Amino acid sequence: MTSPASLTVDVRLELDRFELAVDFSLSQPVTGLFGASGAGKTSLLETIAGLRRGASGRVQLGDDVWLDSKAKRFVPPEQRSIGYVPQDGLLFPNMDARQNLLAGERRARASGQPIQETFESVVELLELAPLLDRDVRTLSGGERQRVALGRALCSGPRLLMLDEPLASLDMPLRRRLLPFLERVRSELTVPMLLVSHDPTEVQALCDDVVVLRQGRTIARGEPREVLRDPEVFSLAEDQSYENxxxxxxxxxxxxxxxxxxxxxxxxxxxxxxxxxxxxxxxxxxxxxxxxxxxxxxxxxxxxxxxxxxxxxxxxxxxxxxxxxxxxxxxxxxxxxxxxxxxxxxxxxxxxxxxxxxxxxxxxxxxxxxxxxxxxxxxxx
Amino acid sequence: MTDDLLHVIWLTLKVASVATALVVVPATALGYALARWDFRGKRLVSALAGLPLVLPPTAVGFLLLRLLAVDGPLGRNTLGFDLGLLLTWKAAVLAAAVMSIPLVIRTARVAFEGVEPRLEMMARTLGYSRIETFFRITLPLAGRGLLAGTLLGFTRALGEFGATVTLAGNIPGQTQTLASAIFSAQQVGDNSKADLFMLISLAVGFLAILGAELLSHDRRSSESGK
Missing domain, CATH: 2.40.50.100 (RNA polymerase II/Efflux pump adaptor protein, barrel-sandwich hybrid domain)
Known part of the structure; x- marks a missing residue:
């Protein structure tokens, strides 16, 4: 994998009900974006990924400036080297699981990654071997999310962005998938931005958390500390705290x-x-x-x-x-x-x-x- | 008689095939634009593209005739040369193309609208440009719908009569297709000939529409899991 680069985000974006205005830079391997639904988390991810236009400000990964509205610079999403994992996986139904995993193969090669090795280690890490020849439309929710995660990892990303990767799953399944994310976190060096409104997920995976409410940052810091903040606590999915x-x-x-x-x-x-x-x-x-x-x-x-x-x-x-x-x-x-x-x-x-x-x-x-x-x- | 018959069938298939070939790319492109883009005058374009569906075919034929007439906007006097279309098989192609294009545009639009736009966004994050995304994701996913639409356009072109006779005439051996041959045979009271042409039309049309049906049905059954 390429060496980790830090992400700097300073953007403003007009949304339906409020303005998103955030300014932070990521220094930790895994940063959480925490907040209730509708806080602007997904819009922020899409802005960073280049999937949503219209934001003003600046987005930069390492030395690469992806967005600089003053200089009218906008790098299209396909040139941002992002591994994106949405809630619902978004696997390509016209390809089987293996083809999905290799969908970003060309970019991985361009980034100088030994794709065969990466592919094999991702298959092992996420236990995908039995799924490779399956039609992705027949995969269960948890299998689908693992393939989606694998696809992102095989595409030579310089930044992983996970948008509530476990939210579409029920509780027992979430618990079963959490360790897979743990492994990705501990074995790979790609910096990760994880959107979540599940305090357990944030504590388990994140070194740092940014809390959004109505498009603004209201707290930032070490997850266990931040999540006990009364203001943050009340944003949690079921308003309860799990150590x-x-x-x-x-x-x-x-x-x-x-x-x-x-x-x-x-x-x-x-x-x-x-x-x-x-x-x-x-x-x-x-x-x-x-x-x-x-x-x-x-x-x-x-x-x-x-x-x-x-x-x-x-x-x-x-x-x-x-x-x-x-x-x-x-x-x-x-x-x-x-x-x-x-x-x-x-x-x-x-x-x-x-x-x-x-x-x-x-x-x-x-x-x-x-x-x-x-x-x-x-x-x- | 068999030579006549074969020629009519051959000409009908030729006209419908050429018309479909001419229509499929622009109609697919327009269907995509209508499905995915917001632009000024979108409703107007959509309405104009659907117009041949609701007009009497003879009106469409006559409109084309006026455009191509010697003193029309696309006639010899205006262009300075003769396009040489009127009363030829090419005129039949033009008439069939204009009459079938709305169907192809509409089905293409529906097929593209059925493709989850977020899948296209996903492809972009994996390094695909807009054009690659279109060819590697959108087109394969809309493929069956597009094929079904094209087949539907082809059947529409096969059966075109009103606009064709107005623009290309009904000249045996030159512009007479199945549709106009049935009309001619019936006019002169040759019922056995009309029956034959009718049965042939029935067979060709049935096969084409069955194909379109199978394509769209197959998609539904494979989506519900194997």
Whole structure:
């Protein structure tokens, strides 16, 4: 792959109900564009891709100026070297999966990429081998998105743009596809711009997040930090917060699996439902409203995880409060309680407490399991 | 009799084929423009392109005749030379082309409108220029519809009568096609000849329209999954 180049965007674009006005540059490998639907995220992507005209300002990747309205410069989309993955895949129905994957072959060659090697590694990475000769109209939702992602990767992109790549899928399928995106992220060096309104996706994949509301940037920064911002929180798809933590799968016991959060001295063990598919590095999702908080160590409980923690901060959010506590792993865990709970329990920053987490509240976003998906022809 | 017959069939197929060949590219291009572009006067162009469908064919033939007459805008007096079309097989081609072009434009437009524009955008991001996108994505996806439309135009040209007799006449051995041969045979009371021509028209027309039907039907069934 070509060496990563940074993207600078400073554009204004008149939309139906508001003006899109953003100014940011990407410095991290994966940047999220987060916001409710209708915030202007897709319009922004299309402007960066050159698919939508009419924006004023400047778009630049590395030394290449793609848009400079003052100098009347507009580079057409086919010369921008973008790998675009839309929500609905947009596979070409007149080609089979292999032909789709190779649709951008010519540009990949022009960019000096060894297309055969790229193709083979993408097929392996995304587990596409069984799909290659399929008619793309018969692919399930998840298979379709994997082919669409593969097609973008095989086209020699200098920038990947994913527009809610998992949004058309149902929850279980999203969880199953997330690891594929994880792999792309960790194994390739192409910078990625990911549009999402799913906080889990953003936490799992992004190093940096830009939050859009009504065409404006309202927050920017490290995802876990930004997503706990009350203003940002309320934009989430289902207005709930899920902690997503990197973890290491240690061992399996009867009915449960044990994972380690953090590393070295400060690491802690967490009991989760047994999982036979994954191994090694995984992501653990714990919904903020599934965690209990106790000022004193609770007695006998059915919950498997009782973890000592220290409160870092308490933020009121729309008749609720989001308490952030540090498990000593350096990774904060957000706990959702009712508005009055902090006062009733005397919770305040610096206080040592215990967090109670049922094993069954923990979800595992494992390494890709290759078991066949249910035939979800209707997933779109 | 067989020579006459063969000549009529041969001339009919020739006129319809040449007319279709002349029409298919401009009609497809116009269909694409109407489907994909917004331009000033689009409605006007669309209405004009559909006009031959609603006019009496003899009116279209007579309009063409006035244009090509010696003192017409495309006549010898204006151009300074004679196009030499009137009362020849070329006039029959012109009449058939004008009468069938609206059908081809319309079906082409519908075929192009059926192609998801976002697929074309997708192709652009993969490095295809506008022209490559048209030939590699749009055209293959609209292909069946375009073929069906062309076949429909061909059948329309096969059966053209009103505009053809007005512009090219009904000269046996020169401009007499199946349609005008049936008319002539019926006029002189030669029912067996008229029957024969009628049956031949029936067979040719049926095959063509069946082909068009199969093309559009096949597309539907393959889209619903194999």
């Amino acid at each position: 997503v933590l990197p973890a290491h799968l240690l061992r399996r016991e009867e009915g449960t699996s044990i994972v380690r959060l953090g590393s070295g001295e400060s690491s802690i063990e967490l009991v989760i439902p047994r999982d036979d598919m994954s191994s090694g590095e995984v992501l653990i999702g714990i919904p903020a409203n599934d965690i209990l908080i106790a000022p004193d160590r609770p007695g006998r409980l059915s919950a498997r995880n009782v973890l000592p923690a220290r409160i870092i901060e308490i933020r009121p959010i729309d008749r609720r409060a989001l308490v952030t506590a540090d498990l000593g792993t350096g990774i904060p865990l957000a706990v959702e309680v009712t508005e009055t709970t902090p006062a009733e329990l005397g919770l305040k920053p610096g206080l040592d407490v215990f967090l109670v987490i049922k094993a069954t509240s923990c979800r595992l976003y494992g390494e890709g399991d290759s078991s066949p998906e249910p035939n979800d022809y209707s997933a779109s």
